[in-house]
Amino acid sequence: MTEPPFLFLPRECFQALLATLAGQGFHCKGPQLHDGSIVYAELAEASQLPRGVRDRQAPGEYRIETGADARCFAWANGAQGLKPYLFAPQEVLWQAERHADHTQFHETLPQARPIAFIGARACDLAALALQDAHFLQQDYVDPYYARRRENLFIVAVDCSHPAATCFCASTGDGPAASAGYDIALAELEEGYVARAGSARGQGVLEQLALDPASAAQQDSATRQHQQAVSAQTRRLPSRNLHDVLFAQLEHPRWEEVAERCLSCGNCTSVCPTCFCHHELEQPQLDGTRSDHVREWDSCFTQGHSYIHGIVVRSETKFRYRQWLTHKLGSWHEQYGRSGCVGCGRCLTWCPVGIDLTEEVAAICGDANE
Incomplete structure (x- = not known):
């Protein structure tokens, strides 16, 4: 099986990606700056992305800094990831109704809207695989999680600016996305090197009719990944403790x-x-x-x-x-x-x-x- 080609998505064409996903029935959720932190919310316009935003993190500290940079994903992560969209913080599993001569039980499976999650990081994809192992691959599948999971489309973005608190390189889970995505992007100054991770993702990229990424653009993405690995100073002493x-x-x-x-x-x-x-x-x-x-x-x-x-x-x-x-x-x-x-x-x-x-x-x- 051949590797999917590396394509180049110009920065000004990001809106076309959102429009294509919306045209396929997905409700886009993406990172936005709200109340001094990056959170995921309804994303209709590329202009809503946190352009020029950096995060400064340390144990017990989180600060946002803004500048004139064109990059929209040059931050590590906020408090929120994929989990709340699949394993709901609170939900009704069933209802019991009392009648004169009996009690009736009703299952309340969620009416899950198809979601395209924009900006997932490699650590969140690794976490998603673990959540899948818990909720989907045991003897009893959780139907509430499964209903949301089957309607999820993931656009991952490689982490180029890890925080001082990040240590995903030592766990083997980042900073570049390696699996679990439909489309993955590596953000450069002028746009994004894009690669498909599924047939659905390949179909979306084909609709965008993108040019192949140049050798220089691919080299830039590779160097950026290496720099992100080197920037991480924290680590775990072993992956099996x-x-x-x-x-x-x-x-x-x-x-x-x-x-x-x-x-x-x-x-x-x-x-x-x-x-x-x-x-x-x-x-x-x-x-x-x-x-x-x-x-x-x-x-x-x-x-x-x-x-x-x-x-x-x-x-x-x-x-x-x-x-x-x-x-x-x-x-x-x-x-x-x-x-x-x-x-x-x-x-x-x-x-x-x-x-x-x-x-x-x-x-x-x-x-x-």
């Missing part, structure tokens, strides 16, 4: 990090792979109907480990240990790899700036890959 983590369950660092951790759950909310949730009933006041609701939860909450009158993980050190050993350790038993894709969101959006890579280094030492 299962044995070394579980050998350090009594390490004093768990107590030390617990003194700083607020158990707020920010890290799990922004993590693109976390899937913990709880379910609850929301009855109507008149008693005629009740909604069975699923909503995001976190292993940092007290109720997450509550069972039969006992909170299993009653202290923050046990909750942080559960999160880290599961994410970097026992995910290997479940999914054949770590649950961390190196996006760095948990560092940036932690209110007290806890650095996962620093904690791992302290607990595991210099474990080799």
Whole structure:
């Protein structure tokens, strides 16, 4: 099978890409600048993209800077990724209606609109593959996730300006997209080197009638990728920390990090792979109907480990240990790899700036890959 050709999408033709996707029935969602951060929202015009925007990230810090640059994707990531569009933060799974002589249950599958997600990063695509493994490739497929997933078209953009909190190169998940996309773009000053990753993506690019990318443009994209890899200073010591983590369950660092951790759950909310949730009933006041609701939860909450009158993980050190050993350790038993894709969101959006890579280094030492 031959590799798809590299094409060149001039910057002024980005609107044509959006129009083509809209013409195929997709509602485009893309990055935009709102209230001092980059979020994903309805995208109808290329002019809505965050042109000239840079992000400055550090543990517990996120700042936006703007300039006159023509680039629209020269930032690492915001708090939001693909996850909320597939694994809904809150949704009704079924409804129960009470009648005079019986109770009737109704399934409430979402009416998912086809979405074209513009600007997905390599770390988010790796996270999507893990979410797919959890929700779609087990014995029981989650129909709510599946309904949204089948209507998703992904336009990925290689990360050219990683943040100081990024470490996807050490996890093997970036900064360039390698799989899981329909179209991938490498942004240059004058436009985008485009490549198809699926038959659907190839069809869209054919409609745009683009010229082949020149050798110089392809070389520029390659050098840009190499620079993005070199720019990352944080790393994990190994891609499989299962044995070394579980050998350090009594390490004093768990107590030390617990003194700083607020158990707020920010890290799990922004993590693109976390899937913990709880379910609850929301009855109507008149008693005629009740909604069975699923909503995001976190292993940092007290109720997450509550069972039969006992909170299993009653202290923050046990909750942080559960999160880290599961994410970097026992995910290997479940999914054949770590649950961390190196996006760095948990560092940036932690209110007290806890650095996962620093904690791992302290607990595991210099474990080799």
